[in-house]
Amino acid sequence: MTLTDVVGAAATAAATSSRLAKVAALAELFRGLPPDQVPTAIGLLLGKPRQGRTGVGWRTLDGVRPEPAPTASLQLADVDAALDRLAAAVGSGSGSTTVRATVLRDLLTRATSDEQDFLVRSLLGDVRTGALEGVVLDAIAAAAGRPATAVRRAAMLTGDLGETARRALTGDGFDDVGLTPGIPVLPMLASTAASPTAALEITGEASVEFKLDGARLQIHRVGGVVSAFTRTLADVTARVPEVVELVGGFPGGDLILDGETLTLGEDGRARPFADTMSRFGARSARQAQLSVWFFDLLHAGGVDLIDEPLRRRRAELEAVVGDRVVPGVITADPAAAEQLFGRALAAGHEGVLVKAVDSVYAAGRRGKSWVKVKPVHTYDLVVLAAEWGYGRRTGWLSNLHLGARDPDGEFGEPGGFVMVGKTFKGLTDDILRWQTEFFPTIESRRTGSADSGGAVFVEPTTVVEIAIDGVQRSSRYPGGVALRFARVKSYRLGDTAKPAEQTDTIDTLRALLAPDSTP
Incomplete structure (x- = not known):
């Protein structure tokens, strides 16, 4: 199978907003792939190569973008072999940078322009085809002729979409997949609601729990040995020794726990998310002590609990972890849920999770x-x-660079602006068309082109209302903060117009950080 086949399927998926059409395009691809190449294709489509870390970033790619090949010749197996070599070079010493550059140059030299673009975005985890994991799971099910629920369950239990696809398509061990302590499982995810009251209308009686602003951890204890995995199933056991020690002392035998770890300030309030995440970096320091709380129990003492109702799982969790249970209350009363929401925010947490008490644990x-x-x-x-943009947004100006006002000139001229983040979310087709027509009329400079990528830089006069979940410390932007989960609400035009001189300042955003973490 050629790389062009995968690129074509990705382009088809990106060009439509129909979930069914995306599923159909990817299912057709999976049916035509040799089973051993399906994990490679899925890793590329999701921007998560099956090899894991390849050590490739923008800095590496900047120096190795050769002229594209005139015709397609790359086989998917060629790409997989190159990724194997990239992964093998990670952490191999001072020569690893040269090795990665050589492997990348050789690979990209053989790739057409479209293939180069796809490979670069996949290696950077920036594919944006709309082929998210849920779509890929449905496509696997369609290609294999299996119920989507069975495929999602198998993916959850193996923690590996590529391996799940191989088993589903070949039948090799698919029906034997089960929960195995020591093998991380895909996490259960949540939808959103505007308020605790609205959430209870969806779930009915629920366990309303603090939503901690930390890093999700899945902890396995097998034969007394404790392992810790992130929500992406990366093994971080060596970086969380205090969590390992705590779980090692819990009663009982083998365990699988789902929880959240974070750092606390001296006042007991949650510290910024970035402080917690610094513990998981490649060069993490251990100045900040991690605390951990648990909100689910998937296995205990030889018994699988994922198919048991949350009410039972929560009760057994409390028996195992004691006061390390995430604070919460089981209720159907909106007033009680709203009260807990207020307590969570006052303690510096993100909000609450509202979980139906009869729900089983399911990923997807x-x-x-x-x-x-x-x-x-x-x-x-x-x-x-x-x-x-690219994919369905090719030819349109899409991802926005956003700036906050710098009234005192801390980062340049007084009254200028300092960049605090990017977003492509919340942009309708009408807004994309408007941006593409309007921004070139106030252009100050540009890089690249509509065909090759790049950006159009504009005079800082266009005001946009942005919704965010908060900010975090960042060394990427000069203001020291970055927006979290930014999305466009609306442009300030017409009756809602606002001059740039009245926009929010960098100090307003920095005030969202904890006092001791302001740059």
Whole structure:
């Protein structure tokens, strides 16, 4: 199978907003692939190569983008072999950078322009085809002629979409997949609601729990040995020794726990998310002590609990972890849920999770059994640039560079703007068309083109209302903060017009950080 086949399927999926059409395009691809190449294709489609870390970033790619090949010749097996070599070079010493550059140059030299673009975006985890994991799971089910629920369950239990696809398509061990302590499983996910009251209308009686602003951890204890995995199933056991020690002391035998770890300030309030995540970096320091709380129990003492109702899982969890249970209350009363929501925010957490008490533990598409509620902050910011889109957005200006006002000139001229993030979310087709027509009329400079990528930089006069979940410390932007989960609400035009001189300032955003973490 050629790489062009995968690129074509990805392009077809990106060009439509129909979930059914995306599933059909990918299912056709999977049916035509040799089973041993399906994991490779899925890794590329999701921007998560099956090899895991390849050590490739923008800096590496900047220096190795050769002229594209005139015709397609790359086989998928060639790409997989190159990724094997990239992964093998990670951490191999001072020569690893040269090795990665050589492997990448050789690979990209053989790739056409479209193939180069796809490979680069896949290696950077920036594919944006609309082929998210839920779509891929449905496509696997369609290609294999199996119920989607069975495929999702197998994916959850193996923790590996590529291996799930191989088993589903070949029948090799598919029906034997089960929960195995020591093998991480895909996490259950939550949909969203505007308020705890609205969430209870979806779930009915529920366990309403603090939504901690930390890093999700899945902990396995097998034969007394404790392992810790992130929500992406990366093994971080060596980086969380205090969590390993705590779980090692819990009563009982083998365990699989789902929880959240975070750092706390001296006042007991949650510290910024970035402080917790710094513990998981490649060069993590261990100055900040991690605390951990648990909200689910999937296995205990030889018994699988994923098919048991949450009410039972929660009760058995409390018996195992004691006061390390995430604070919460089981209720159908909106007033009680709203009260807990207020307590969570006062303690510096994100909000609450509202979980139906009869729900089982299931991964895959975000359903209605778990519903998260977080406050939404909105700010008026200025557009500094817009990047050319790709896939379905090819030819349109899409991803926005956003700036906050710098009234005192801390980062340049007084009254200027400092970049605080990007977003392509919340942009309708009408807005995309408008941006593409309007921004070139206020252009100050540009990089690249609509065909090759790049961005159009504009005069900082266009104000846009942005909704965010918060901010975090960042060394990427000079202001020291980055927006979290930014999305466009609306442009300030016409009756809602606002001059750039009245937009929100960098200090307003920095005030969302904990006092001791302001840059």
